[in-house]
Amino acid sequence: MKKYLLVILCLLAVFTLKAQTHTLSRHAEISVLTIGPGSSLNDAFGHNAFRIKDSLNHIDVVFNYGIYDFNTPNFYIKFAQGRLNYLIGMNYYKDFYRNYKEENRTIKEQVLNLSQNEKQRLLNFLANNIKPENRRYLYDFFYDNCATKIRDVLETVTDNKIKFNTPDGFKEQTFRQLIYSNLNKNSWGSFGIDLALGSVIDQKATPYEHMFLPKYIFKFFENVTLSNSGEKLVKQTHILYQKTDTPETNNFLTSPLMIFGIIGILILFITFKDYKNKKRSNWLDVVLFFATGIIGILILLLWFATDHKGTHQNYNLLWACALNILVVFQFFKKSIPSWFIRYLKFLVILLCLMLLHWIIGIQVFAIGLIPLLIALFIRYVYLINFFSSNKATDL
Structure with a gap:
């Protein structure tokens, strides 16, 4: 506008x-x-x-x-x-x-x-x-x-x-569907909207x-x-x-799906190497927990600390858990407490709940997130198995 x-x-x-x-x-x-x-x-x-x-x-x-x-x-x-x-x-x-x-x-x-x-x-x-x-x-x-x-x-x-x-x-549509009618779903603009706006815009608009x-x-x-x-x-x-038609540029190589696809493959590759070598890349886990925690805090601020109506009830918190920023320091300890393993299982459950929210239409999420969500799920499962089999051992 x-x-x-x-x-x-x-x-x-x-x-x-x-x-x-x-x-x-x-x-x-x-x-x-x-x-x-x-x-x-x-x-x-x-x-x-x-x-x-x-x-x-x-x-x-x-x-x-x-x-x-x-x-x-x-x-x-x-x-x-x-x-x-x-x-x-x-x-x-x-x-x-x-x-x-x-x-x-x-x-x-x-x-x-x-x-x-x-x-x-x-x-x-x-x-x-x-x-x-x-x-x-x-x-x-x-x-x-x-x-x-x-x-x-x-x-x-x-x-x-x-x-x-x-x-x-x-035909009645949700607010998010109406936004999609003007945006490419696999664009950074659409990605930002899907990340910042919550389930309230997945309601049918009159x-x-x-x-x-x-x-x-x-x-x-x-x-x-x-x-x-x-x-x-x-x-x-x-x-x-009347506008003159111009050729549309194909920006797929720089699109969210491509970028997060590369990030997801990188996470999976490192996780596979860790599995083969029976070790854990500490830097990767610190980056993942820090990044998801910060994003979760920003989502919470948009929900509770602003007057934006569209940012309420944002279930992106199910993958960007703000609590991650508080537990990231556990990765620097010589041994992992048992409660942290339960916390990792909790994160896996949150990802499953997110998928359920997506399937039944409570909230639609950015398609660019799909590779990252798959990689996070597999990484969390690997960490659960790694810590469960290496309790009280040096990391």
Whole structure:
């Protein structure tokens, strides 16, 4: 979802001042713009905006939500905590169009069938919303983003007179499946999302909730009717710019599945050598327990120490056990206590539970993890057998 960082404040202030007192002409049109996905992760889901066009008054501007404010104190800390306020911004349409055309992203327009009073109310709402004291809002990727704002503002200015009808062939999906529809499952962006977001996004999204994605704003708005008249909300649809198809690059060699496949093979190879030589590579176990422990702590922080709703109930903790960071020092002792062997068995059980969660659909995990999970399982089993047969011996 495109973030506009450069806003000409003086022009914005002048426009806002005029918009509060100016009356739109009867030729004014208000439309919803839907921007196709971009190449980077933050652009992968598209974007939505309002366009207000009034040729008699020489107005052609775009209002869009979801803008970063890098001047916010402690920006990155607030972003990580889920407590970062985003902004509504205003751009001249020609600049808005040129920017997305240069990025080769499709631009679709849906001209809305609004009354003159509703058009004026929408303009007044946005003009008031963009005032410095009003333009910040607490962003939420699933429930309060650039797409849901379009829907919510329209419901407000029409007094909830718009009726959302499900499109033909509509199929309910989970939030994670909806994210996958815009991302390659074997990409680092998808991997990061699968690692950071918990089982709450594996719940079925209602048809209304599907509109957190810009493309569903477009699909649903095509079928919206006005409850007072039965007419359609969208009276015209235009493709303002159609992206030019470009060859897709194949990044499999640097994908999560490939990288973790190499790591998994390396772990299995070292484990096999250890088995043949009846020894244990201490450095490998320290690295594995330290890394999984740190990842587990980060997952716990995202779950309990932030306001992000999507990071709750994250069962990646079943493989990235935070307790590993506390027991890693056992590998430096001359003998291993019996409780540590039981702890290793506990880790094996956790991996089995993770597989069960995956199979029955409680949570879907990153496919790139598969080689690592297999390697961890085999390594833990080897450690159990090694320590069980070498109790109280020097390591």
